[in-house]
Amino acid sequence: MTRWAKPFGKMTEIDILDVLQMDPFRSICDTIEAAKKPQFVSFGIPVSIYGILQNDARIRHYKPGEFVIRKDDYGNSAFFLLDGELRAVIHPELPSRVLGHRERKNIGFVGAFFSRIRDMIFPPAREYRAVRTKARKAEEPGLGVSAEQLAAILDPQQYQTAPLKVGAFFGEIGAIYRMPREVSIVASESAKVLEIRWQGLRDLMEADEGIEHHIDNTYRERSLKGTLESISLFKALPEDVLSQVKFTTYGKYDEWSSEYIGMSQAEKTKVIDQEEMIAQEGDYPNGIQVVRAGFARESKRYGHGHQTLNYLGGGHIFGLKEALYNWQHPNNPIPFQHSLRAIGYAHILTIPTHLVEKYVLPTLLKEQPNFPRYRSKDIRAGKTDTSNTLRDDIGADLFEFFAENRLLNGTKTMLINMDRCTRCDDCVRGCASAHDGNPRFVRHGPVHDNIMVANACMHCVDPVCMIGCPTGAISRESLEGQVVINEDACIGCATCYSNCPYDSIRMITVRNNRGAFRIATTGESAGAPIYKATKCDLCVDQKGGPSCVRACPHDALQRVNMQDVDALARFIKR
Numbered sequence: 001m002t003r004w005a006k007p008f009g010k011m012t013e014i015d016i017l018d019v020l021q022m023d024p025f026r027s028i029c030d031t032i033e034a035a036k037k038p039q040f041v042s043f044g045i046p047v048s049i050y051g052i053l054q055n056d057a058r059i060r061h062y063k064p065g066e067f068v069i070r071k072d073d074y075g076n077s078a079f080f081l082l083d084g085e086l087r088a089v090i091h092p093e094l095p096s097r098v099l100g101h102r103e104r105k106n107i108g109f110v111g112a113f114f115s116r117i118r119d120m121i122f123p124p125a126r127e128y129r130a131v132r133t134k135a136r137k138a139e140e141p142g143l144g145v146s147a148e149q150l151a152a153i154l155d156p157q158q159y160q161t162a163p164l165k166v167g168a169f170f171g172e173i174g175a176i177y178r179m180p181r182e183v184s185i186v187a188s189e190s191a192k193v194l195e196i197r198w199q200g201l202r203d204l205m206e207a208d209e210g211i212e213h214h215i216d217n218t219y220r221e222r223s224l225k226g227t228l229e230s231i232s233l234f235k236a237l238p239e240d241v242l243s244q245v246k247f248t249t250y251g252k253y254d255e256w257s258s259e260y261i262g263m264s265q266a267e268k269t270k271v272i273d274q275e276e277m278i279a280q281e282g283d284y285p286n287g288i289q290v291v292r293a294g295f296a297r298e299s300k301r302y303g304h305g306h307q308t309l310n311y312l313g314g315g316h317i318f319g320l321k322e323a324l325y326n327w328q329h330p331n332n333p334i335p336f337q338h339s340l341r342a343i344g345y346a347h348i349l350t351i352p353t354h355l356v357e358k359y360v361l362p363t364l365l366k367e368q369p370n371f372p373r374y375r376s377k378d379i380r381a382g383k384t385d386t387s388n389t390l391r392d393d394i395g396a397d398l399f400e401f402f403a404e405n406r407l408l409n410g411t412k413t414m415l416i417n418m419d420r421c422t423r424c425d426d427c428v429r430g431c432a433s434a435h436d437g438n439p440r441f442v443r444h445g446p447v448h449d450n451i452m453v454a455n456a457c458m459h460c461v462d463p464v465c466m467i468g469c470p471t472g473a474i475s476r477e478s479l480e481g482q483v484v485i486n487e488d489a490c491i492g493c494a495t496c497y498s499n500c501p502y503d504s505i506r507m508i509t510v511r512n513n514r515g516a517f518r519i520a521t522t523g524e525s526a527g528a529p530i531y532k533a534t535k536c537d538l539c540v541d542q543k544g545g546p547s548c549v550r551a552c553p554h555d556a557l558q559r560v561n562m563q564d565v566d567a568l569a570r571f572i573k574r
Helices: 013-020 049-056 108-121 128-135 147-154 172-177 198-207 209-230 239-244 256-261 320-328 353-367 376-380 390-394 396-404 426-434 495-499 547-551 565-573
Strands: 038-042 045-048 057-062 067-069 077-083 086-091 160-164 184-187 191-197 246-251 277-279 287-302 305-312 339-352 413-417 451-453 474-476 483-485 506-509 531-534 557-560
Touching: 013 049, 013 077, 038 198, 045 049, 049 057, 049 191, 049 198, 077 172, 077 198, 086 147, 172 198, 191 198, 198 209, 209 239, 209 287, 209 339, 239 353, 246 287, 277 287, 287 320, 287 353, 305 339, 305 396, 320 353, 339 353, 390 396, 390 565, 426 547, 483 531, 547 557, 557 565
Parallel strands: none
Antiparallel strands: 038 045, 057 191, 067 184, 077 191, 086 160, 086 184, 246 339, 277 339, 287 305, 287 339, 413 451, 413 557, 474 483, 506 531
């Protein structure tokens, strides 16, 4: 099997020629003959622009009112407007019911108890798979708003929108960086759109610097503005000063997992020395740092090494306490009291000191008049934190264990309380029963004290397993972001298996309906069993949620978002 064993859509030669006549594609090659010539090699395969468009792209048609992208959905492709007009909804956000998102309700303990009893007595039917899968096709044409709702969206008195004209790229930020969509985009009139799955977009960026620069510049412009607007503290920054905010990428985006996988446990404890420095303890603050994407480690010198204090993800701020103190005490400024390092990679926005002092800090003290006025000795003693950190809530040793093993990347990490666990393996059998007799995890993994982190997919904030998949077989579910594998598209290359730092993906032999091994009939592996990648999918086809959790008779197992300080602390302390 090859990379393009399963094309993304049905692109005709006429479709491809139409695309090649438009910028920025025209800058690469404007004829079919030129497009068919291999431009470079991807994963050992000669790749042409024609091949990318034929196999990694498809044409989509949207009627007025239909959504192309919905805010907060996850997506695995980018878009290019060929004809018509689309509108990006900037402000206010569209209600969940308009977007077709489920509005979460707090059903309380009693409701949750009876819901669990109901699912035990009446297990979800297998037909639920089809219903749930259909409901999750968030980016399929057909989902949209009524004519009246569209008129309201286009009314400048009700919504601020921005037009997307022919030739506009959009959706590339969420596709390339595996992040939720930042805005909703709706067709304001009939539109013809080229959809490119992110593997093809990645190759187009490699083939042409112009496309790469366009993607990079768009990311910087849109992400900068969107990030600052999402944090109330920075809403006071005028648009005309945003160009002074510095955007920097630290670390190696595509290599951090492979480097980490090759380390011994002893090397992992010293990995902090290899992480790229963002802000160093003892340096004078040139501004405050905002983590846009990726992760960063806050630490301080301790003996001959460093002690990790906190683990910062998207939206977290570093350097605020020093900025506030120096503003209040200009004659006695203090340097950074801690260091900030990129864990693998991190996108950082740096807001210069003069902008912080002019716009941010006055707004902060106006909105929060009781915000602490720091004293120099308190800052130097590390007594200035205004909110609990993971380290405070779960204990220093356990935090170091999570940080050293990069386990805080998980949004649905399987934690097992080994004091409650009786090793009955009902969790494994529950998983098997939900997946045609094939469990998707093993009850095994790193242990600290009484807490085991099982080798089950954590559905990471940043799923690096997706980076190298050549066919797009591993992707996020649009609605809730679960990382899943499409068995039909998987070619068994084991790239995701090799990339996963947590031993959560397995390569298994595939059997037919009679239970016999499926055998490859072509290629170098002809005559050998066919292998496919498999992993936990959070039981996306099960109404009751993860079967492993429901099957545990001793309430020893829980899926925990490692970024949720309160949820993690509750599990640790119960």
